[in-house]
Amino acid sequence: MPDNLSIARLVEELEQRQRREWPLVRSNYDAVDNAMVRDLWLGESLVVLQYNPQRRASASASLDAASLAARPCFLCRDHQPVEQEALEWGGGEFKIQVNPYPIFSRHLTISLTEHSPQSMANPHRVVDMLSLARDLPDYVLFYNGPLCGASAPHHFHFQAALKGVMPLCREVMNPAVWPDENQLEGTDDGFIGFSKREGRFLFMIKSTQPVQAALYFARLQVAMMQATGVAAEPMQNLLCWAEGDDLYLVVFPRRKHRPDCYGTGPGKLLVSPGSTEMGGLWALAERKDFDTITADVLRHLYDEICIDNHMAVRIIECFQQESFQKK
Ligand SMILES: [Zn+2]
Secondary structure (H helix, E strand, C coil): CCCCHHHHHHHHHHHHHHHCHHHHHHHHHHHHHHHCCCEEECCEEEEEEEECHHHHHCCCCCCCCHHHHHHCCCHHHHHCCCCCCEEECCCCCCEECCCCCCCCEEEEEEEEEECCCCCCCCCCHHHHHHHHHHHHCCCEEEEEEECCCCCCCCCCCEEECCCCCCCHHHHHHHHCCCCCCCCCCEEEEEEEEEEECCCEEEEEEEEEHHHHHHHHHHHHHHHHHHHHHHCCCCCEEEEEEEEECCCEEEEEEEECCCCCEEEECCCCEEECCHHHHHCEEEECHHHHHHHHHHHHHHHHHCCCCCCEEEHHHHHHHHHHHHHHHCC
């Protein structure tokens, strides 16, 4: 079993090899490296726009059940191009692959070897995510819920993005964001807290201990289900990374996937917001959208697709009742 360093090295070699030997990957990563970007400030939150025409297929994909059933699963080995290599992880339970349609100059897809639905209900999945963050210290792991940006909701997968590109990660590592009144619970090892960053209500778990982080996450999932009254997985996006001894796990509860203005043409935006948009990076397939989006438009989009204050309070109350019942 390779140690952490050698997994990171094997991944780097895989990326270099695929870029060297697979023309589609080479041209798509060259395009991302040279993509036009534009910075927008929403108050103190930085948001980066990226013009990325290759994202059109993913941004405009039909996600209704019939369309999904008719499409071959692109994460199953049998349907993948022969050029696409894989690196085993987690004793062969997962495969790590280069994402052939990147948003980041290093962008991985980490999927279950078996075809099995996108769901965090299995408590092992968050442990997998935290372990991957430790094993891949150059990356931010992310997870799009089955109704919140996952383009393959029938095949469990994480993605990994080169660190430093999603501005929100840096923002929430600032201790000033986490005064005591924003912390729900904590110990010497870590805490769970909440914050609202320009329309994006989020929970953050920071801990040196994976077990503590996983327990806070499990309790938060229960609280989110109780608050929304939905028995299935709550609509959500997740970001997770390691920095020194600390593990960070950010949960964005969502109320809507695509905004009402979704589409092409005048007054429309071709956006399908998932974890990367929550992290402050908007990859836009339409040049018109890239040129015209303003900070105000983004603020409205975040308000529309993220939970409102009323729901946030309900989730916090459910979390606290749950901890009260435990004592
Ligand atoms: Zn599959």
